[in-house]
Amino acid sequence: MSQSSSTLKTADGSLQMADGSSLKANLERSLRRRKRNALLLVAPLFLFILITFLVPIFDMLIRSVDNKITAEILPTTIPLLANWDAKSGKLPDESVFKAFINDAQIANKAKIINRLGKRLNYEKSGTSSLFRKTGRKLKKLDPEKLTSTYKDALIKIDKKWANIAIWQLIQRESGRYTNSHFLSAVDTENSPDGIKWKDEDSQIYLNLFKRTLWLSFLITFLTVLLGYPIAYLLASLKTKTSNLLMILVLLPFWTSLLVRTSAWIALLQKEGVINDVLVTIGLISEDGRLAMIHNQTGTIIAMTHILLPFMILPLFSVMKTINPSYVRAARSMGATSFTAFRRVYFPNTVAGIGAGGILVFILSIGYYITPALVGGTQGTLISNFIAYHISESLNWGLAAALGTLLLLLVLALYILYDKVVGIDNMKLG
Amino acid sequence: MSPSEALVRFENVQKSYDGEILVIKDLNLDIQKGEFLTMLGPSGSGKTTCLMMLAGFEPATSGEIYLENQPINCVPPHKRGIGMVFQNYALFPHMTIGENLAFPLEVRKMSKSEREIKVKKALDMVQLSGFADRRPAQLSGGQQQRVAVARALVFDPDVVLMDEPLGALDKNLREQMQYEIKHIHERLGVTVLYVTHDQSEALTMSNRVAVFDDGIIQQLAPPDVLYEQPENAFVADFIGDNNCLLGTVISEAEKSCVVKTDDGSEIEANKVNTAGVGSRSTLSIRPERVIINPEAGQVPNMFQATAEELIYLGDHIRTRMTVCGSNNFFVKIPNSSHHANLNKGDTVTIGWNEQDCRALNASD
Numbered sequence: 001m002s003q004s005s006s007t008l009k010t011a012d013g014s015l016q017m018a019d020g021s022s023l024k025a026n027l028e029r030s031l032r033r034r035k036r037n038a039l040l041l042v043a044p045l046f047l048f049i050l051i052t053f054l055v056p057i058f059d060m061l062i063r064s065v066d067n068k069i070t071a072e073i074l075p076t077t078i079p080l081l082a083n084w085d086a087k088s089g090k091l092p093d094e095s096v097f098k099a100f101i102n103d104a105q106i107a108n109k110a111k112i113i114n115r116l117g118k119r120l121n122y123e124k125s126g127t128s129s130l131f132r133k134t135g136r137k138l139k140k141l142d143p144e145k146l147t148s149t150y151k152d153a154l155i156k157i158d159k160k161w162a163n164i165a166i167w168q169l170i171q172r173e174s175g176r177y178t179n180s181h182f183l184s185a186v187d188t189e190n191s192p193d194g195i196k197w198k199d200e201d202s203q204i205y206l207n208l209f210k211r212t213l214w215l216s217f218l219i220t221f222l223t224v225l226l227g228y229p230i231a232y233l234l235a236s237l238k239t240k241t242s243n244l245l246m247i248l249v250l251l252p253f254w255t256s257l258l259v260r261t262s263a264w265i266a267l268l269q270k271e272g273v274i275n276d277v278l279v280t281i282g283l284i285s286e287d288g289r290l291a292m293i294h295n296q297t298g299t300i301i302a303m304t305h306i307l308l309p310f311m312i313l314p315l316f317s318v319m320k321t322i323n324p325s326y327v328r329a330a331r332s333m334g335a336t337s338f339t340a341f342r343r344v345y346f347p348n349t350v351a352g353i354g355a356g357g358i359l360v361f362i363l364s365i366g367y368y369i370t371p372a373l374v375g376g377t378q379g380t381l382i383s384n385f386i387a388y389h390i391s392e393s394l395n396w397g398l399a400a401a402l403g404t405l406l407l408l409l410v411l412a413l414y415i416l417y418d419k420v421v422g423i424d425n426m427k428l429g
Numbered sequence: 430m431s432p433s434e435a436l437v438r439f440e441n442v443q444k445s446y447d448g449e450i451l452v453i454k455d456l457n458l459d460i461q462k463g464e465f466l467t468m469l470g471p472s473g474s475g476k477t478t479c480l481m482m483l484a485g486f487e488p489a490t491s492g493e494i495y496l497e498n499q500p501i502n503c504v505p506p507h508k509r510g511i512g513m514v515f516q517n518y519a520l521f522p523h524m525t526i527g528e529n530l531a532f533p534l535e536v537r538k539m540s541k542s543e544r545e546i547k548v549k550k551a552l553d554m555v556q557l558s559g560f561a562d563r564r565p566a567q568l569s570g571g572q573q574q575r576v577a578v579a580r581a582l583v584f585d586p587d588v589v590l591m592d593e594p595l596g597a598l599d600k601n602l603r604e605q606m607q608y609e610i611k612h613i614h615e616r617l618g619v620t621v622l623y624v625t626h627d628q629s630e631a632l633t634m635s636n637r638v639a640v641f642d643d644g645i646i647q648q649l650a651p652p653d654v655l656y657e658q659p660e661n662a663f664v665a666d667f668i669g670d671n672n673c674l675l676g677t678v679i680s681e682a683e684k685s686c687v688v689k690t691d692d693g694s695e696i697e698a699n700k701v702n703t704a705g706v707g708s709r710s711t712l713s714i715r716p717e718r719v720i721i722n723p724e725a726g727q728v729p730n731m732f733q734a735t736a737e738e739l740i741y742l743g744d745h746i747r748t749r750m751t752v753c754g755s756n757n758f759f760v761k762i763p764n765s766s767h768h769a770n771l772n773k774g775d776t777v778t779i780g781w782n783e784q785d786c787r788a789l790n791a792s793d
Contacts, residue, residue: 329519331506332484333533333584340507343532347523 064400067178070170073116074103078174086168086192096167097150101143108135122395123180123189124169130160168192181401205385205402209409212382215299216364220311222304223360224353227311231352234312235319249312257306261373264302268293268374294376302370307363311356318352354421362410382406435459435495436620437483437588442492444478444644452478454644456492460588460622465614467623469631470641471667476624479641480590483622485509497587507536512581512589516596518573520565526552526576527561533584551579554613571602578610582619591623595630607633628668632656640664661702662789665713672719672758674712678703678788686788688712692754697729698788709791716747716761718785721769722778731780734758736771746771752779 015023071078076099084092107113117131137157146153154161172190173180180190187203188195197203230249234242252260267273275289284290292298322345330340368383375384382402389399437460444453452475460466468476481487483494485506493500501509520529530548539547552558555575565573574594581589591610595603611634614621625631631638632652640647640655640663648655648664659665666673674696676688686700688710696712703710723731734752746762748771760779762768771777 323517323519325515325517325519326521328484328486328506329513329515329580330521330532331486332509332511332513332590333536333580334507334510335532335536336505336507339536343536344521348521 060396060400061404062400063396064181064404065177065179066397067119067173067180068176069116069119070174071176073107073112074100074170074174077103077170081167081171081174084167084171086164086171089164091151091162091164092167094149094151097154098143101138101141101150101154104134105138105141105143108138118394119397120169120173122184122398123173124165126160127166127169130158130166133158134161178397181397182405184398185401185405205382208380208382208385209405212365213409215296215303215379215381216361219300219303219307219364220357220361222300223308223311224357226304227308227315227356228349228353231312231315231319234316235322236324246316249309252306253309257369258373260306261302261370264298264305264374265293268298268301293374294379296375296379298374298376299371299379299381302374303364303367306370307360307367310359310363314355314359315349315352318349318355322348350421354417358414358417361413365410366406436462436464436497437622438495438498439479439483440493440495442479442482442489442494444475444482444487444490451490452644453482453489456644456646458639458646458649460620462587462620463618465611465621465623465634465636467625467631467635467638468641469625469628469638469667472626474641475644476639476641477592480592480622480624483588484511484513484590510584510586512584512586514574514577514581514589514591514594516593518565518577518594518597520573520576520580522565525562525564526557526568529565529576530561530580530583533580537584547583551583554582555579555609570598571606574598574606575609578613582613582617586619588620588622591621593625594623595625595627603627603630604633610634632668640667642667658701659713659787659789662711662713662791665711665787665789670716670759670761672714672716672755674714674753674755674758675791676710676712678706678708678710681706685783686710688788690753690755694732694753696753696786697783698786699784701787702789704790710788711791713787713789714781714785716759719760719779719781721760721762721771723780728780729783730786731778733776734760734779736773736775736777739771739773750779 017023017026077096080096080099081092084096104113107116113135114128114132117128117135120131121128134154134157141153141157143150148156160166183189183195184198185205187198187206189198234245234249237245265272269275270289270291272293274292275284278284279286279289292301326344326348327337327340330344331337335343365381366383367381368387371379371381372384372387375381383406386399386402386406389395389402437458439456439458442453442456443451445451456479458479468479470476478487482489483496485501485504489502493502495501496509496511520526521532524532527548530551531544534544534547548561549558552561555578557572557575557579560568560572560576565576568576574597577594578591581591594610595606598606607630610621614634623631623634632655635652637649637651638655639649642663647667648660650658655664656668659668662673665671674688674690676690676696678686679689679695680687681700681703684700686698686703688696688698690696690712698710698712720728725731732752734750736748736750737756738749740747740749743764745764746768748760748762749756750758750760752758762771769777
């Protein structure tokens with residue numbers, strides 16, 4: 001039997017290699033090896049993304065519910081306080097006060113007591129200064145030489161400790177996790193009677209979410225309106241001309257975002273180019289200069305301009321693939337040019353509108369720098385508040401909760417889009 | 430052919446895209462009702478431009494096009510009522526086959542029931558009944574082609590234009606579709622204007638063929654006339670296999686002439702298109718009309734030839750020979766039981782009839 005390097009058929013119908021091993025197993029092994037090599041190629045990028053992107057995002061998500069600070073700073077108070085009935089109308093026991101002073105003094109030495117004050121201040125203003133004052137006074141207090149009860153000693157430091165509300169708050173926020181950040185993110189708060197809306201004048205986030213959604217929709221719509229004809233022109237021109245025009249479309253891409261936004265400020269501001277021109281030609285009076293920036297108008301104009309290429313490019317690439325003979329065929333069959341466009345050309349570009357639309361919408365829903373620069377108070381978006389809580393108020397928990405909500409919102413819209421348009425119909429190029 | 434008989438008439442039509450070069454130079458063409466007329470020519474010869482002008486997608490630079498004796502230069506494409514089949518089928522990808530076929534009826538505001546009947550009839554015609562709910566992408570190339578033909582015919586146009594409709598199909602399918610389109614034409618009696626660069630397609634399907642080159646119709650004739658009696662060197666060379674011999678006319682009679690090739694051989698030829706004694710002329714001889722080892726006196730033209738190359742092609746052996754100063758002279762030797770057995774380098778006598786050797790204009 002000559003079977004040097006050839007395969008041969010065995011009795012049960014499976015093929016064997018010359019050395020007697022199964023051909024199937026050999027093929028599978030080589031396929032596995034190829035897959036492993038492919039994985040090795042993406043491994044550096046994967047690690048990079050994991051460490052610099054996914055882990056921080058996960059960390060932020062955790063922060064939105066994380067609340068271990070109370071238990072860390074008041075380790076002995078919390079178990080005792082848990083037994084207290086918050087609705088009894090009475091202050092907690094002496095033992096709770098004793099434990100609290102004890103915990104507070106330890107935390108005070110470690111200089112971390114103010115952190116808890118700050119954390120609780122998000123729920124009830126005034127708490128931060130209460131903790132600061134208490135910390136300061138506790139330095140001088142020696143529990144060994146106490147003449148009164150612990151309760152009276154603490155109340156002597158600040159009368160607010162005789163208020164049940166502060167103890168209710170500490171008890172409520174004593175858990176490992178909290179829902180209070182998410183509640184604030186949707187303008188609600190915990191109260192002894194359950195969850196309720198915040199005072200009317202401190203409700204901001206729901207309106208901000210609504211505004212962000214509405215402005216994103218509007219900007220997406222405007223980019224379709226402005227981008228569609230441009231993309232059509234680009235797709236129907238000769239390659240040489242369309243390449244030139246394409247450079248004009250891409251030019252803003254290569255310019256710094258900051259420069260483009262500042263340019264809009266120069267154009268739109270009260271003493272800006274557009275107002276000057278309008279005044280010069282007498283269309284508006286000197287006093288009637290239009291406010292086109294540091295409000296919603298500014299945000300809409302600048303963001304529409306900046307996001308326009310993200311609409312034009314997918315539209316263009318889809319239109320480029322539409323055979324010009326479709327429209328000709330429709331025309332030859334008796335359709336007017338408008339009918340041919342509506343019934344034949346337009347349906348074939350829906351994939352591009354979908355792709356560009358979802359791209360622009362998701363980008364604008366989280367847009368930060370442009371609204372921050374040109375938005376004023378009425379034109380800022382949710383991301384500006386997230387940035388504010390991250391870098392100024394340092395309420396990272398709330399920032400994380402807002403960010404998480406934003407992420408969920410985008411995912412929900414994505415799923416909705418998938419149900420309505422179908423994600424397979426999306427074409428990016 | 431009086432103008433009133435012609436369904437479509439091109440009258441002194443010229444076309445230029447850039448204002449410098451005329452793509453169509455003075456086109457005059459009558460297409461009869463029920464005719465299958467093919468425009469045949471190399472790419473860039475202007476045949477597709479003619480089609481686009483008739484369909485209304487390109488305006489004629491000058492001249493007038495008539496459809497049923499009505500000038501249509503100013504009629505927009507959708508009012509011309511001309512069916513069209515495109516090279517890449519141009520089936521609408523977002524519609525089903527049924528919707529594609531119903532489209533021309535829908536824009537004509539035909540009722541739904543009427544539409545359904547017509548669509549079904551059209552699908553039956555191309556043997557695709559039961560495909561109405563599929564998408565074009567689910568069909569093979571040949572099936573898509575049939576749908577495209579059905580769609581161009583479903584609204585009963587007087588004229589159907591076909592722009593290289595079979596160009597994207599493989600050879601076997603193309604031949605099969607040629608017969609199908611031909612049969613549909615015969616059955617419906619519709620006028621077809623067909624554009625192709627494939628001469629066998631043109632010869633198979635058409636009543637008449639217009640050979641285009643350089644923006645001019647070089648010859649307009651039925652397929653057999655085109656092949657057997659080409660009027661100029663371009664047509665002779667473009668249609669079928671052809672041998673060219675260049676020479677100078679040295680004498681002329683009423684129907685014949687004698688041409689002296691550059692190596693001094695004198696050939697008696699059929700005078701077709703020459704410019705008189707002393708002018709240059711191209712002689713055209715079909716390879717299958719060349720006789721190997723003719724008997725003395727059988728034919729007027731007899732020459733010694735050397736076999737340079739033999740190519741075995743099954744039914745015949747294609748032989749390249751050197752004769753009369755040309756080393757690019759092909760002869761078809763039929764693969765019959767008594768065919769001449771030639772070897773490379775053999776010298777043999779070949780000859781041809783005066784009738785089979787057409788003296789045409791001098792080509793470059």
